[in-house]
Amino acid sequence: MIENNEIERILDKLENLEDEVLAVELLKEFNSASSELGKLLLNLDKKLIHDDWKSLCDKAQARLDQVVKKINQY
DSSP, X not given: OOOHHHHHHHHHHHHTOSOHHHHHHHHHHHHXXXXXXXXXXXXXXXXXXXXXXXXXXXXXXXXXXXXXXXXXXX
């Protein structure tokens, strides 16, 4: 998961990007990745066994980390 101050820093960085099209695309990626992780963390799917849930959470966190890394390159 990402701390609130990190989210604010990311959003500020995207807001100040000169390439608005790129900023929108990166924001969409960030929102998608963080939403996916958030839904898994809430674990609303009761059919998931713990090991599967943990694996999906790890993959979602890795995806979110990759998007944040991509944003930080700009």
